[in-house]
Amino acid sequence: MSQTGALMGFVHRRRRGAELFLLVLALAVGVGAYAAVGLGVDQEVPANLFGYGGWLAALLVGAHVVVRFAAPYADPVLLPIVAALNGLGLAVIHRLDLSDNTSFARQQLTWMTLGVLLFAATLLLIRDHRVLQRFTYTSGLAAILLLLLPMAPGIGTTINGARIWIHLGPFSFQPGEVAKVLLVIAFAGYLVLHRDALALAGRRVLFLDLPRGRDLGPILAMWMVSLGILVFQHDLGSSLLFFGLFLITLYVATERPGWLVLGGLMFLLGAVAANHFLGHVATRVNIWLHPFQYYDAASGSSYQLVEGLFGMAWGGMVGRGLGLGDPTRIPYAHSDFIIASIGEELGLTGVIAVIVLYGLIVERALRAALVCRDGFGKLVATGLAGVFALQVFVVIGGVLNLIPLTGLTTPFLSYGGSSLVANWVIVGLLLRISDQARRPLPSLEQDDRESDNEATQVVKLG
Amino acid sequence: MNKPIRTLSLFCLLLFLALLGRATYLQYYEAESLNARPENRRVIEAAYSAERGAILVGRTPIAESKPSNDRYKFQRTYPQPNMYAPITGYFSYYSQTGVEHSENAVLSGDDSRLFVTRLVDLLSNSTPKGGGVQLTINAAAQAAAFNGLKNLGPGAEGSVVAINPSTGAILAMASYPSYDPNQLASHDFKSVAERQQQLEGAPGSPMVNRAIQTRLFPGSTFKVVTAAAAIESGKYSYDSQVPGGPSYQLPQTSGSTGLVDNEGRDCGSGKISFSQAMENSCNTSFAHLAVNIGADQLRKTAEGFGFNQHYLDDLGPQVTSVFPQNLNPPQTGQAGFGQFDVQATPLQMAMVAAGIANGGVVMKPYVVDGVLTPALEPLPRTNPEELSQAVSANTADQVTKLMVDTVRSGTAYPAAIPGVDVAGKTGTAQTGTSEPPYAWFISFAPAADPKVAVAVMIQKAPGVERGEIAGGTLGGPIAKAIMEAVIHP
Numbered sequence: 001m002s003q004t005g006a007l008m009g010f011v012h013r014r015r016r017g018a019e020l021f022l023l024v025l026a027l028a029v030g031v032g033a034y035a036a037v038g039l040g041v042d043q044e045v046p047a048n049l050f051g052y053g054g055w056l057a058a059l060l061v062g063a064h065v066v067v068r069f070a071a072p073y074a075d076p077v078l079l080p081i082v083a084a085l086n087g088l089g090l091a092v093i094h095r096l097d098l099s100d101n102t103s104f105a106r107q108q109l110t111w112m113t114l115g116v117l118l119f120a121a122t123l124l125l126i127r128d129h130r131v132l133q134r135f136t137y138t139s140g141l142a143a144i145l146l147l148l149l150p151m152a153p154g155i156g157t158t159i160n161g162a163r164i165w166i167h168l169g170p171f172s173f174q175p176g177e178v179a180k181v182l183l184v185i186a187f188a189g190y191l192v193l194h195r196d197a198l199a200l201a202g203r204r205v206l207f208l209d210l211p212r213g214r215d216l217g218p219i220l221a222m223w224m225v226s227l228g229i230l231v232f233q234h235d236l237g238s239s240l241l242f243f244g245l246f247l248i249t250l251y252v253a254t255e256r257p258g259w260l261v262l263g264g265l266m267f268l269l270g271a272v273a274a275n276h277f278l279g280h281v282a283t284r285v286n287i288w289l290h291p292f293q294y295y296d297a298a299s300g301s302s303y304q305l306v307e308g309l310f311g312m313a314w315g316g317m318v319g320r321g322l323g324l325g326d327p328t329r330i331p332y333a334h335s336d337f338i339i340a341s342i343g344e345e346l347g348l349t350g351v352i353a354v355i356v357l358y359g360l361i362v363e364r365a366l367r368a369a370l371v372c373r374d375g376f377g378k379l380v381a382t383g384l385a386g387v388f389a390l391q392v393f394v395v396i397g398g399v400l401n402l403i404p405l406t407g408l409t410t411p412f413l414s415y416g417g418s419s420l421v422a423n424w425v426i427v428g429l430l431l432r433i434s435d436q437a438r439r440p441l442p443s444l445e446q447d448d449r450e451s452d453n454e455a456t457q458v459v460k461l462g
Numbered sequence: 463m464n465k466p467i468r469t470l471s472l473f474c475l476l477l478f479l480a481l482l483g484r485a486t487y488l489q490y491y492e493a494e495s496l497n498a499r500p501e502n503r504r505v506i507e508a509a510y511s512a513e514r515g516a517i518l519v520g521r522t523p524i525a526e527s528k529p530s531n532d533r534y535k536f537q538r539t540y541p542q543p544n545m546y547a548p549i550t551g552y553f554s555y556y557s558q559t560g561v562e563h564s565e566n567a568v569l570s571g572d573d574s575r576l577f578v579t580r581l582v583d584l585l586s587n588s589t590p591k592g593g594g595v596q597l598t599i600n601a602a603a604q605a606a607a608f609n610g611l612k613n614l615g616p617g618a619e620g621s622v623v624a625i626n627p628s629t630g631a632i633l634a635m636a637s638y639p640s641y642d643p644n645q646l647a648s649h650d651f652k653s654v655a656e657r658q659q660q661l662e663g664a665p666g667s668p669m670v671n672r673a674i675q676t677r678l679f680p681g682s683t684f685k686v687v688t689a690a691a692a693i694e695s696g697k698y699s700y701d702s703q704v705p706g707g708p709s710y711q712l713p714q715t716s717g718s719t720g721l722v723d724n725e726g727r728d729c730g731s732g733k734i735s736f737s738q739a740m741e742n743s744c745n746t747s748f749a750h751l752a753v754n755i756g757a758d759q760l761r762k763t764a765e766g767f768g769f770n771q772h773y774l775d776d777l778g779p780q781v782t783s784v785f786p787q788n789l790n791p792p793q794t795g796q797a798g799f800g801q802f803d804v805q806a807t808p809l810q811m812a813m814v815a816a817g818i819a820n821g822g823v824v825m826k827p828y829v830v831d832g833v834l835t836p837a838l839e840p841l842p843r844t845n846p847e848e849l850s851q852a853v854s855a856n857t858a859d860q861v862t863k864l865m866v867d868t869v870r871s872g873t874a875y876p877a878a879i880p881g882v883d884v885a886g887k888t889g890t891a892q893t894g895t896s897e898p899p900y901a902w903f904i905s906f907a908p909a910a911d912p913k914v915a916v917a918v919m920i921q922k923a924p925g926v927e928r929g930e931i932a933g934g935t936l937g938g939p940i941a942k943a944i945m946e947a948v949i950h951p
Binding site for chain 1: 463464465466467468469470471474475477478480481482484485486488489490492493494496497499501502503504505507508
């Protein structure tokens with residue numbers, strides 16, 4: 001909780017002009033990719049290019065204006081990166097639509113609109129992120145309820161073996177995505193209050209200062225419940241994500257690396273046990289180790305993974321070009337495997353660009369955490385950055401066969417409303433925290449001016 | 463809390479570096495092997511949608527891609543399907559064989575020799591096309607070969623190979639029965655799969671390229687190798703007297719199993735001239751010769767001609783012709799007239815003829831003359847390569863004289879061409895079963911300056927009576943037709 005920046009007289013610039021410039025570039029990526037898709041598939045520029053581009057531009061400019069007024073000191077790089085990723089995702093989904101005769105891109109654009117609206121609402125309604133600390137337990141409870149929802153009969157549905165969806169009328173929703181944000185807030189709120197107790201009170205066992213049960217109890221319970229639900233819902237990816245989130249926030253709050261060691265051991269134990277006792281986990285691990293052996297398997301087939309690998313290999317360095325590859329061979333190319341579609345049509349170059357953009361988001365979020373002045377903001381930003389990094393690693397690493405494949409959405413790129421909306425809210429929160437962190441300290445300046453005034457009015461006493 | 467955040471950012475950096483590294487490995491280093499995997503349909507789909515280069519004989523395409531209006535932009539067609547199927551192979555959704563397989567990189571345009579063309583295509587934004595493959599095949603010789611086999615009647619099975627002795631260029635390569643690669647190149651994949659299954663189980667195995675994939679007893683045509691080995695050993699020459707007689711008891715044997723006879727041909731008694739032994743294809747003489755010179759000398763000469771070796775890169779898979787190791791004397795005697803475990807492909811026997819024709823130097827056979835750019839401009843051609851020096855030029859000359867005598871006044875007379883000295887040798891190999899024998903014929907012409915060497919192998923000819931099946935009567939006319947096609951175009 002250092003205030004070095006302010007103390008050394010360094011004041012962050014607003015940099016809103018830079019943001020606008022980068023947004024124009026991001027818009028060029030989105031609209032350019034959309035035009036390239038039209039050229040690649042139909043050999044003509046899409047007729048609705050201006051309507052589409054206009055809508056995208058309106059959304060982004062709207063978001064920019066909101067940031068300019070509601071969070072003038074916010075980080076100027078985050079919004080353009082997110083806009084570029086979202087635009088690229090839309091174009092790729094549109095490209096797959098053209099081949100499959102689906103209309104996911106239209107729905108995704110609607111979701112993006114909702115996401116931007118919620119992003120604006122986040123910035124406008126939450127003028128100071130510290131108010132969220134009041135909702136620590138409410139968020140925790142809400143997260144657990146949300147995670148439980150898919151288990152409820154009637155509205156919950158099982159898709160591809162994972163019971164993580166709810167259906168309400170025409171809408172389907174993945175509550176885990178929202179629960180992710182709520183859990184970050186809950187963990188951060190709880191840990192910032194109890195960090196001293198967790199770090200200092202308690203007994204030392206081996207290398208680790210074990211905290212008292214009453215300090216750790218609630219958070220552990222919250223974590224166990226969420227993890228238990230996920231195991232029952234067969235959602236490996238989210239389990240991994242929440243476990244990582246818990247570990248990261250605990251480590252940052254207590255500054256005790258011992259937690260990482262313990263957590264790492266627990267993770268290894270859990271992974272070995274899951275591989276041993278859970279059939280669907282063992283299948284994933286086998287496919288990971290021997291992808292080609294299961295290509296034609298009737299159940300537990302590696303077809304999707306291998307086709308993704310083939311697609312990326314086929315794309316090579318520079319890709320086949322948008323609309324010129326064959327990504328529809330990959331099942332779910334528009335959601336979990338969108339990075340394989342990008343690899344096929346935009347090549348290694350495109351994949352590296354996307355990964356670097358994700359890396360920049362994480363870097364920017366962690367930077368906001370570093371300069372943030374309050375512990376709660378630090379924990380929330382770190383938690384969000386950690387969740388984001390883990391999610392990107394788990395899903396892209398899975399598609400690249402670096403780690404066993406687990407179903408997760410690729411943030412901002414994948415088709416999926418809940419994920420897109422939740423991620424826009426995450427960006428809103430990050431901008432809010434970075435705005436607070438980078439904003440010059442008003443009280444200090446005022447004090448100085450007052451003392452100066454006093455100095456002119458009163459006879460100098462020394 | 464800043465220290466753990468910094469540690470965490472290093473951890474995140476590692477995660478992202480791992481992703482970047484893996485993506486680079488996958489899409490750059492591993493891409494080629496992934497593209498080559500048989501399950502990978504993208505490569506073949508793309509091949510179906512791109513204009514594949516043509517395979518040419520002379521200036522005539524025997525495989526070309528024509529625009530198509532269905533799911534794919536181009537349809538592979540074979541204008542003379544059955545005649546050229548053993549060479550072109552087929553290009554189906556599921557697999558490729560023949561030149562379509564071995565020259566795939568050129569035909570698809572991925573070969574490094576076509577790099578400049580590819581670059582120009584890229585810059586001028588024109589659709590890339592595959593390069594062409596020019597074959598060494600002589601169209602007239604190929605037609606003579608295929609029609610000769612076809613005219614043997616229904617149910618016939620056989621193969622013909624013709625080689626340019628001085629280069630190793632394959633001038634004709636026919637296998638019968640054959641198949642229609644158009645049916646396998648169809649875009650109706652269901653019918654392709656059915657047809658492929660049908661062909662694989664069809665009588666006569668039409669998909670087998672007998673010229674390089676069927677090896678049989680070469681029978682009496684192998685006597686050319688025995689004669690060459692005998693002369694090369696220094697113990698015999700064209701003018702020598704060799705052992706003759708109506709029968710010969712192989713060493714270390716007794717009774718009828720080890721008794722070699724001549725099936726009624728005149729092989730005199732006692733000593734006869736080398737010419738007479740060759741002209742009348744005397745088993746007794748050559749068994750005796752083989753025993754006299756020994757298994758090692760015989761094997762060394764046979765291997766010089768290509769036995770026990772792999773030498774054909776342009777088509778595959780090539781079956782290796784066999785001359786067995788460690789023969790005892792009676793086995794050596796049988797090997798001397800192409801029985802026991804000696805087995806040869808038609809290409810191998812053509813190389814025996816070509817080696818003798820080329821002064822003992824055996825050239826490496828090849829069927830791809832050169833690569834053409836998509837605009838059919840030639841790129842550097844295949845350079846003829848020497849495979850081995852099987853026998854000395856002197857030996858080759860003397861064997862040539864023996865073979866010329868065999869055509870002039872011996873069993874190989876059906877291959878005689880008026881005004882041209884033809885060297886030839888017949889073979890009628892026992893199958894070892896109740897099946898009719900295999901008929902073989904090898905020859906080359908003109909004897910003084912050979913332009914073409916031929917091997918004909920007839921595995922089955924149900925239309926011909928068993929007594930009529932002999933290398934000379936069945937194979938001779940086919941060989942003659944091919945030689946005439948090359949010498950008198």
